[in-house]
Amino acid sequence: MLKTKEIKMTYTGYSNLNEQEKKLFWNLPADKLKVIYQSKEKALSETTFRFGQKSGHNNSVDAFRHCYWSALLARDVGYELALEITTTHEDFSQNPLDEKVMDLHNNAVGLKIGVGQYKTDPVIAEECKNVLLRGQLKTLRF
Helix, strand or coil, rough: CCCCHHHHCCCCCCHHHCCHHHHHCCCCCCHHHHHHHHHHHHHHHHHHHHCCCCCCCCCCHHHHHHHHHHHHHHHHHCHHHHHHHHHHHHHCCCCHHHHHHHHHHHHHHHHHCCCCCCCCHHHHHHHHHHHHCCCCCCCCCC
């Protein structure tokens, strides 16, 4: 079994994290890092399944992905840590303000969705899809 330091050093996305994320992740135990990584992968996979692309940019695909990832995190690591992770993820100087506001809004919607401990991944995905269809997620593009 990998130790926390080894997981952090081998995490494929570690070099892409902003400095605040690196500081936050460095202090988390290995089991939490594994859950965070898995939630990111699930969000990309579910987004690809539903929209035919894994991320999008400032559109409904992007909004869904942020909502779903945040909801998974809230369910799996708790609301407070999920809020810290998703907020830290958007906190970097090159992030345009309108994109940051959009992403933080969609993250907040997802965090609320994920606060049910017994929600399955498909239930969370449907709830995120439904808030998207009801216009409760923000986008900058259609």
